[in-house]
Amino acid sequence: MDEINVLQDINRPENLVYKRTKLMIDTPLSYCPGCGHGTAHRILAEVIEEEGLQPETIGICPVGCSVLMYNYLDVDMQEAAHGRAPAVATAIKRLLPDKFVFTYQGDGDLAAIGTAETIHACNRGENILILFINNGIYGMTGGQMAPTTIPGMKSSTSPYGRDVRIMGNPLKMTDIVATLPGTYYVTRQSVHKPANVRKTKRAIRKAVQYQKLNKGTCFIEIVSNCPSGWKMTPVQSNKWMEENMFPFYPLGDFKTPGEQSV
Amino acid sequence: MKGNEAIAEAAIRAGADGYFGYPITPQSEILEYLMESKPYETTGMVVLQAESEIAAINMVYGGAACGKKVMTSSSSPGISLKQEGISYIAGAELPCLVVNVVRGGPGLGTIQPAQSDYFQAVKGGGHGDYHLIVLAPASVQEMADFVGLSFDLAFKYRNPVMILSDGAIGQMMEKVYLSPQKERSKTVPEWATTGKPSTRERNIITSLDLDPYGQELFNKKLIAKYNEIKEKEVRYEEFQTKDAEYLLVAYGTSARVCQKSVQLGREQGIKVGLLRPITLFPFPYERIYELSGQLKGILSVEMSTGQMIEDVMLAVKGRVTVRHCGRMGGIITAPDEVIDSLKSQITGG
Numbered sequence: 001m002d003e004i005n006v007l008q009d010i011n012r013p014e015n016l017v018y019k020r021t022k023l024m025i026d027t028p029l030s031y032c033p034g035c036g037h038g039t040a041h042r043i044l045a046e047v048i049e050e051e052g053l054q055p056e057t058i059g060i061c062p063v064g065c066s067v068l069m070y071n072y073l074d075v076d077m078q079e080a081a082h083g084r085a086p087a088v089a090t091a092i093k094r095l096l097p098d099k100f101v102f103t104y105q106g107d108g109d110l111a112a113i114g115t116a117e118t119i120h121a122c123n124r125g126e127n128i129l130i131l132f133i134n135n136g137i138y139g140m141t142g143g144q145m146a147p148t149t150i151p152g153m154k155s156s157t158s159p160y161g162r163d164v165r166i167m168g169n170p171l172k173m174t175d176i177v178a179t180l181p182g183t184y185y186v187t188r189q190s191v192h193k194p195a196n197v198r199k200t201k202r203a204i205r206k207a208v209q210y211q212k213l214n215k216g217t218c219f220i221e222i223v224s225n226c227p228s229g230w231k232m233t234p235v236q237s238n239k240w241m242e243e244n245m246f247p248f249y250p251l252g253d254f255k256t257p258g259e260q261s262v
Numbered sequence: 263m264k265g266n267e268a269i270a271e272a273a274i275r276a277g278a279d280g281y282f283g284y285p286i287t288p289q290s291e292i293l294e295y296l297m298e299s300k301p302y303e304t305t306g307m308v309v310l311q312a313e314s315e316i317a318a319i320n321m322v323y324g325g326a327a328c329g330k331k332v333m334t335s336s337s338s339p340g341i342s343l344k345q346e347g348i349s350y351i352a353g354a355e356l357p358c359l360v361v362n363v364v365r366g367g368p369g370l371g372t373i374q375p376a377q378s379d380y381f382q383a384v385k386g387g388g389h390g391d392y393h394l395i396v397l398a399p400a401s402v403q404e405m406a407d408f409v410g411l412s413f414d415l416a417f418k419y420r421n422p423v424m425i426l427s428d429g430a431i432g433q434m435m436e437k438v439y440l441s442p443q444k445e446r447s448k449t450v451p452e453w454a455t456t457g458k459p460s461t462r463e464r465n466i467i468t469s470l471d472l473d474p475y476g477q478e479l480f481n482k483k484l485i486a487k488y489n490e491i492k493e494k495e496v497r498y499e500e501f502q503t504k505d506a507e508y509l510l511v512a513y514g515t516s517a518r519v520c521q522k523s524v525q526l527g528r529e530q531g532i533k534v535g536l537l538r539p540i541t542l543f544p545f546p547y548e549r550i551y552e553l554s555g556q557l558k559g560i561l562s563v564e565m566s567t568g569q570m571i572e573d574v575m576l577a578v579k580g581r582v583t584v585r586h587c588g589r590m591g592g593i594i595t596a597p598d599e600v601i602d603s604l605k606s607q608i609t610g611g
Contacts, residue, residue, distance in 0.1 A: 059458070
């Protein structure tokens, strides 16, 4: 009983420092423990809230683990078909140019089935934010090889590790879209440590500002983990990500205003 | 003007908010006409050439979900590519217009006119239990008239509408009376995703329901909607059916041919009439059943291997003989071929 009382005392609202963001709906997330999606959702929600953009925001969720994102964010949202979010966003932004429009897409969605939509939306310079969560695996369907699965990485459809001679090479979409004239701001970040969370949040805030100025497509890749799909604990997965994913997908800005030619 | 141009001009005049398309013969004039007309400078209508038919239909999804009057057009192979998006639009109960200027198939087929997409348009096309409202124009005038009608029906029922035309009507030039320019609508439907103000709950546009009972409930809601459409929106036209002993059932280009066939048949003493379904979904089952009481036989005339004939047979419930007549591969059936077919298959003359 004493322990519970202590816990209740700690949990009293006035003792809590880190509070739920208003735009995050008070409901359990469907994500596995330790997954980066929750953090990515939260900082996006924080930026929308801090910028006062709730009445202006229209988001598009993908097919994949974040398919139910509309249950977690208190903004108007559309559920797109697999890979088609950038096309959906294109029409929304062109019909409602004053709104803040973002897509939130995983690697299978954005870099495999939706490659054409991604490249063409970026190349047209649609004034949207594309948030790309890259965890190198199809999480929702049970851990199959993704277009971004790194060489040697095991998955349920590359059980002996990705052999690039047979399965082809991983696709570095962020590198590709940075070369397109339509993109304005392209960066690759992560959300596995507080410092990285802050950097990613800053990147999202920049993208919001650039969209207000009609600068073109902003593309933020978040290299993230998938403890369930990778069959690791959350701590192991973050360590594995640092040691294996980051060397292949180095973090940092790919294109920033002021250096538009790559 | 051309049928395809009539569609484009009618879209501008109907106050459409957006058109998203991809070139394919025989309907590219729709996109060309819109690009040349630059409605984005006058009415503010968005016109965009997408990177694929798939992207175009998903742009329609996004626009429709904002409560806007949006449309796309294509021809058979392109419409096949759009089927995933059409299913999502039907599943999310969004209003939109899809124009199919049909060419012969299967596969890449031909670029000549055909009516071989009837099943795809009327029976589903994409995955899941859904229906489009399908309108079949038989003239350039109807190409123009059905655009506004389609948007009205689409918004009334929150359901995608298809204009099922063909390469003949798309390419044919006729005189057409155009409606006056309508203002683009400023009303925002209460379900539209336009950004959440503090005065309402957030709007979500989705076709996903992981709860089987929820999904079944939604399917039942769709059935109720389709039943209402079947009850209220059946449209057809009759030609010399009053004393008819034989009936031609044909839509679109085939219906035009059959008007001449009726004349030829009557000159030869055959009491033949024509029923032209204007809506293919909902199909005029009841009227065809009523007529079947006075008939000795029905010929389903369609430029396909026989698709609409299945609905005609369903309509008559075995009361009279129903046979198919029609050329394929992009060939338009000739009026005398129809009468020859009627004689050899039904009248025995």
